[in-house]
Structure formats: C-alpha cells, structure tokens
Amino acid sequence: MATTLQTPGTAVGKKPMVALILLVFGGLTVIAGGIISTLTVSTVYKLVSSNPAAYNLTSTNASSSAANSAALGFLSQLGTLSGVIGVICGVIVLLMGILILMGNTGVDKVHKLGIVAIIFSFVSLINGGGFLVGFILALVGSILAIRYKG
Secondary structure, three states, X not given: OOEEEOOOOOOXXXXXXXXXXXXXXXXXXXXXXXXXXXXXXXXXXXXXXXXXXXXXXXXXXXXXXXXXXXXXXXXXXXXXXHHHHHHHHHHHHHHHHHHHHOOOOOHHHHHHHHHHHHHHHHHHHXXXXXXXHHHHHXXXXXXXXXXXXX
C-alpha cells in the first residue's frame, strides 16, 4: 500500500509506507537482539571466569585448565562479535527504511534500498535475526520495497 506523503521542501510523492514501517521496526528489533546478545555473553563470561571451579572449569592439570580458560575467552569473543554484527545489520536495515522516507525516492532507489535491506536482514541471522521477529519484519519490508511500483 503506497501512501502520499508531503515533506517540507519536496514534491508530493508516493512512499511505500508499509515497507518503511516494517524495515524500521525490523531494524530496531535486530539492534535490540544484538545488544541483548552482547550483554548476555559478557555477563556470562564475567560470571564464569570469576569462579571457574563452580562450573567445573578447573583441573589439576595446568594445561587442561589453561585450555578451558582459552576456550572460554574465545567463545566470549565470538559471542560478542556476533552481537556486534547483529547491531550493525540492524542499523543498516533501519537506515534503509529511513532513506526510503527521506527525499524524492524514485522507484529504482527504493528497489536498491530493498535489496540492501534484504541482504543485511539475512546477515542478521548470524545473531538470531533479532529473535527472528526482526528478521521476518525486515524480510517482509524488503520484499515490499523491492516489489514497489510507485
């Protein structure tokens, strides 16, 4: 559904408002998922590393204990990277929705923004896609932007 939208300093034009709304909410949900994921991983890492004996991560063998500590650190960094990727993807999807709203957006530009948004909505699946809800919202919004006829 396209709605006529008048912004100051621009001509009257039709905007794919449903696509815009879905992209904005999808991007915000993916951002929230990335932030929550990053905070959860860092909290769990601090909790486990503060008392490794409580989680059976200590060993009488020094090399085994060092390996457990290294593995825990690696998994923490991997989880943090996943959360950061989720936040970046969410910001890009959100930006695509905002760019559709801004200025005189032609049909070709809306299609290109929709393609970029669909790519980054799939990349956001690395972090769970904003609890999958953000991914689905961004995916549907991207498809609507790509199918936009003007």
